[in-house]
Amino acid sequence: MQHISVIGAGTMGNGIAHVFAQHNYSVSLVDVSAPALEKALATIQQNLDRQLAREAITAEVKAQTLQNISTHTSLPEGVKNASLVVEAATENSELKLKIFRELDQHAPAAAILATNTSSISITRIAAATKRPEKVIGMHFMNPVPVMKLVEIINGYATAPEVTTAITALSEKLHKVPCVVNDYPGFIANRILMPMINEAICSLYEGVAGVSEIDTVMKLGMAHPMGPLQLADFIGLDVCHSILQVLHDGFGNPKYAPCPLLVNMVTAGYLGVKSGEGFYKYTKGSKELVVSERFK
Numbered sequence: 182m183q184h185i186s187v188i189g190a191g192t193m194g195n196g197i198a199h200v201f202a203q204h205n206y207s208v209s210l211v212d213v214s215a216p217a218l219e220k221a222l223a224t225i226q227q228n229l230d231r232q233l234a235r236e237a238i239t240a241e242v243k244a245q246t247l248q249n250i251s252t253h254t255s256l257p258e259g260v261k262n263a264s265l266v267v268e269a270a271t272e273n274s275e276l277k278l279k280i281f282r283e284l285d286q287h288a289p290a291a292a293i294l295a296t297n298t299s300s301i302s303i304t305r306i307a308a309a310t311k312r313p314e315k316v317i318g319m320h321f322m323n324p325v326p327v328m329k330l331v332e333i334i335n336g337y338a339t340a341p342e343v344t345t346a347i348t349a350l351s352e353k354l355h356k357v358p359c360v361v362n363d364y365p366g367f368i369a370n371r372i373l374m375p376m377i378n379e380a381i382c383s384l385y386e387g388v389a390g391v392s393e394i395d396t397v398m399k400l401g402m403a404h405p406m407g408p409l410q411l412a413d414f415i416g417l418d419v420c421h422s423i424l425q426v427l428h429d430g431f432g433n434p435k436y437a438p439c440p441l442l443v444n445m446v447t448a449g450y451l452g453v454k455s456g457e458g459f460y461k462y463t464k465g466s467k468e469l470v471v472s473e474r475f476k
């Protein structure tokens with residue numbers, strides 16, 4: 182695989198483009214929004230500077246990485262030479278189905294079409310194309326340049342040679358691939374999201390406060406971050422929509438999003454991205470401050 186196209190230049194898309202480009206793949210980064218592309222390039226540059234300062238890369242690698250990335254607002258233009266497309270656009274099923282119909286039309290017939298979706302069915306996305314055997318989940322973790330895992334998800338029709346190719350490619354990026362099957366939430370979010378939801382329910386029912394819940398899980402279970410802080414980091418809207426996928430997919434009430442989570446999302450308290458969730462975030466400060474609402 183030589184040429185990689187990444188669709189969506191947000192939080193995940195810029196990280197995915199960064200990692201491929203750093204390992205010498207030529208990358209076309211595609212977004213409908215030109216400002217998003219500019220922001221993505223600025224973020225990649227900043228992250229490369231950080232790697233350079235830590236002596237994790239050389240100045241030559243930084244320059245080559247930036248040179249390996251081109252940006253496009255036109256999808257047909259951005260995918261015309263792709264051997265692999267990794268879709269990392271907004272988590273919305275109708276949008277992803279539309280993008281995959283377009284990718285099927287404009288990417289070379291031999292290209293593998295991967296999605297970085299956190300929870301949407303790979304089988305359903307694949308069924309929107311005429312090449313379901315070449316569609317697969319390639320689920321990177323945030324922040325992509327730092328996190329080792331790639332959860333690889335086989336759709337119902339994914340061909341074994343496609344799984345083998347994506348596994349080998351993940352290893353070339355110095356990531357650790359883990360292959361799983363396509364059921365709601367796959368593995369990462371099927372296990373993580375009920376834990377986060379249970380932490381929110383414990384807060385809602387008054388069992389303990391924000392700091393106590395996160396401290397128990399950090400110090401008691403050796404988690405690097407407590408579940409409420411992690412929920413803020415992921416985005417409470419994202420947690421809510423993944424829980425909804427689990428709830429709808431399994432039809433089991435144990436996955437129902439906690440009413441407190443629903444209220445916070447409805448009110449726009451989404452965590453780090455909106456400035457407040459369980460904690461309050463001030464630009465430039467690394468201090469972890471519990472939101473006034475939970476004191």
Ligand code: NAD
Nearest residue numbers: 189190191192193212213214217269270271272298299323
């Ligand atoms: P984001 O909101 O930061 O970025 C999404 C980008 O997609 C935006 O720049 C938007 O302009 C672009 N976009 C929307 N429609 C498009 C289209 N038709 N064509 C091209 N670009 C389009 O989202 P994100 O957090 O980067 O998430 C992207 C995907 O990665 C989602 O499927 C999400 O579930 C998954 N994911 C997110 C995380 C996380 O922690 N944020 C972790 C793992 C997986």
